[in-house]
Amino acid sequence: MxxxxxxxxxxxxxxxxxxxxxxxxxxxxxxxxxxxNNYSIVIDKSDYELNVYDSKGWLIAYPVVFGSNDQHDKFWEGDRRTPDGHFRIVSKRVHEKWDRFMMLDYPTPENIALFNARKSRGLIPASARIGGGIGIHGTWPHEDYAIDRYQNWTMGCISMKNEDVEALYRYIPVGTSVTIQP
Known part of the structure; x- marks a missing residue:
């Protein structure tokens, strides 16, 4: 046997x-x-949606909010904008403030090159830094209404209702591709 x-x-x-x-x-x-990993995520800032795809196609959409009402690409740390681009989830953890947190690999080499080019053209203050710590997370406890009201409140992260981020957290693995588009 x-x-x-x-x-x-x-x-x-x-x-x-x-x-x-x-x-x-x-x-x-x-x-x-x-x-x-059959999953990928596409976040559409103009539609306030996080869409999940699997190997067969579209799976589910979740409502989300961002940092600033300005939906342009992130320029520097502290501008409260959410970056555009292609990222990966590099870690996941339970978060003491925002329920669940899925860290993205921002800044990528492409983000750094764009940041440096903007800085050299004078579009960004010379003292500005690129920042980091961008991820997908929940809201403060009992503040899911911010998502329903499209209230952008983060420092550049993507925020979801807590029950939605808990569901996403359960089935989306580290390494998942995340595209953020205007």
Missing amino acids: LTNAFNRRAVRASLLVFACGALFTGSTSFCFRHSF
């Missing part, structure tokens, strides 16, 4: 390694970080 169970596990492991080998890109971690 033990031999048969061991053999089944060995066969399954071999199939997994074979499947990952078929996707080989030069990094063995690529297979495990990306090939089993």
Whole structure:
């Protein structure tokens, strides 16, 4: 019996390694970080929506709010704007103020290049910093009404109703692609 169970596990492991080998890109971690994540998120600032997609297409939409009423791209730390671009969720944690927090990899190399170009053209104060700490999170306790009223209140993050962020947190893994568009 033990031999048969061991053999089944060995066969399954071999199939997994074979499947990952078929996707080989030069990094063995690529297979495990990306090939089993069927989800992606698209956040549309103009529609105040966070849309979740899986391998079959659109799955669900959640209402969201942002930092500033100014829906343009984030320029510098403290401008309260939400950045545009392509990001990944790099960590998840329970948050003491905002229920759940899913950290994005902002700033990306593209964000840094754009920040430096804007700074060199004088569009950003010389003393400005790019910032960080952008993520998807809930609201203060009992303040989900801010989402219903489209009240932008964050410092640049994406805020959801607490029950929505809890649902998203349960099934969206670290590594999920997040696109934020105007």
